[in-house]
Amino acid sequence: MKVSISQPTLFPWIGYFNMIKQCDVFVFLDNVKFKKQTWHMRNRLKSGSLANETEVWVRIPTKLPRTHTMIKDVFIDNNQNWKQKHLDCFQYNYGKTYEDVGFLKELFETDWDKIADFNIEFITKCCQYLNINTTLVRASELDVKGKKSHLVLDICKQLNAKNLLANLGSENYLESDKDIFDKEQIEISYHNYEPVRYNQKGDTFFENLSVLDLLFSEYEHAKDFI
Numbered sequence: 135m136k137v138s139i140s141q142p143t144l145f146p147w148i149g150y151f152n153m154i155k156q157c158d159v160f161v162f163l164d165n166v167k168f169k170k171q172t173w174h175m176r177n178r179l180k181s182g183s184l185a186n187e188t189e190v191w192v193r194i195p196t197k198l199p200r201t202h203t204m205i206k207d208v209f210i211d212n213n214q215n216w217k218q219k220h221l222d223c224f225q226y227n228y229g230k231t232y233e234d235v236g237f238l239k240e241l242f243e244t245d246w247d248k249i250a251d252f253n254i255e256f257i258t259k260c261c262q263y264l265n266i267n268t269t270l271v272r273a274s275e276l277d278v279k280g281k282k283s284h285l286v287l288d289i290c291k292q293l294n295a296k297n298l299l300a301n302l303g304s305e306n307y308l309e310s311d312k313d314i315f316d317k318e319q320i321e322i323s324y325h326n327y328e329p330v331r332y333n334q335k336g337d338t339f340f341e342n343l344s345v346l347d348l349l350f351s352e353y354e355h356a357k358d359f360i
Contacts, residue, residue: 149327182227283311
C-alpha cells in the first residue's frame with residue numbers, strides 16, 4: 135500500500151495530481167494550521183495577453199482565522215464576489231472554451247462555506263476528469279494525532295501503508311525522524327515531478343501553473359500530461 139499526504143490547496147499544480155496518480159491512497163492533510171497568502175487560498179494562471187505574457191493570480195478570500203485555526207475550519211469570505219471574479223478571469227484569459235471543462239459549472243454554482251471543502255471537491259472532480267482512480271481520504275476523518283513526522287507516521291499506520299510517497303518539502307523533518315518509520319517498516323520516497331510541456335498558448339512556456347491552465351489548454355487530452 136503506497137500513501138501520499140498533502141494539504142488541500144487551491145487549484146493545485148500539475149505535479150500535485152501526478153503524485154495522487156502514483157499512490158493507492160491520497161490523504162488531504164486538512165488538520166494542520168492554515169496559512170494565509172499561500173497555496174491554500176491562491177494559485178497562478180497565464181495571462182491571455184500574447185503581447186505581455188505573465189502570470190495571473192486567482193484567490194479565494196477568507197475570513198481572518200485565529201492563529202492556530204486548522205485548514206478544515208477556515209471560512210470563505212463570501213461577502214466578496216470571488217466566484218464571478220474567477221469566472222471572469224477564466225473567460226478573459228482563456229476565452230469561452232473554459233466552459234468545456236464541465237465539472238467547473240457545478241462547482242461554481244454550489245454554495246461553499248469552508249475553503250477546504252471547495253479545494254477538496256475541486257481536486258476530487260478534477261481527478262475524475264483526469265481518470266485518476268486513487269482513493270481520497272481526509273486526515274481529519276482518521277483517528278490520528280501528533281505533529282509533523284509523528285502525524286504522518288500515525289496516518290500511515292492507520293492506513294496500513296508500507297510506502298510513503300512524500301513531498302520534497304517534507305524531506306528535512308522526515309529524514310531527521312526516519313528511524314520511527316524504519317521501526318514500522320515504512321519506506322519513504324520523495325516525489326520529484328519534472329514538468330511536461332503541453333499546448334500552452336503564447337511563445338513562453340510557464341511551468342508549474344495551476345492544473346487549470348492544462349485543462350483549459352488540452353481539455354480531454356489533459357490526462358495524457360499527468
